[in-house]
Amino acid sequence: MKEKALRRVVGVARATLGGIWLYQGIVPKWIAPLPFELEIVRCSGLYLVSPGWTVAAVGALEVGLGIWLLAGRAARLAVAVATGFMLSMQMVALWVEPSLLLGPFGGIVKNAALVALAWIVWELERGRPAPGSDAQ
Numbered sequence: 001m002k003e004k005a006l007r008r009v010v011g012v013a014r015a016t017l018g019g020i021w022l023y024q025g026i027v028p029k030w031i032a033p034l035p036f037e038l039e040i041v042r043c044s045g046l047y048l049v050s051p052g053w054t055v056a057a058v059g060a061l062e063v064g065l066g067i068w069l070l071a072g073r074a075a076r077l078a079v080a081v082a083t084g085f086m087l088s089m090q091m092v093a094l095w096v097e098p099s100l101l102l103g104p105f106g107g108i109v110k111n112a113a114l115v116a117l118a119w120i121v122w123e124l125e126r127g128r129p130a131p132g133s134d135a136q
Contacts, residue, residue: 021066029059079118
């Protein structure tokens with residue numbers, strides 16, 4: 001694949017990941033918190049202040065990850081952090097509500113696609129200078 005095409009692929013993968021993280025942080029965490037998510041946090045017992053406050057704080061973290069990914073700085077570290085965070089949250093959710101494995105269009109399916117996109121960014125950003133650096 002040509003270098004220009006690889007740059008486009010990694011750019012699309014990063015932008016998609018960043019957009020998904022922004023959406024996940026803003027819409028279901030801040031604008032319209034999902035009762036099901038609040039209940040999972042409550043049942044886990046893993047919250048600070050309150051389940052609602054914790055969900056909003058997780059939303060802030062997700063927005064931060066989205067901005068980081070869109071910025072393109074330290075992209076490999078960004079996808080590693082975002083993927084690790086996502087998988088840890090998924091494990092907690094499954095611990096509280098194992099039936100989440102049965103949902104064909106739920107978070108598990110979405111997260112598998114996010115892992116694939118993260119892997120694309122991880123692989124294609126290997127040894128590449130950051131966007132806007134003098135080394136390009």
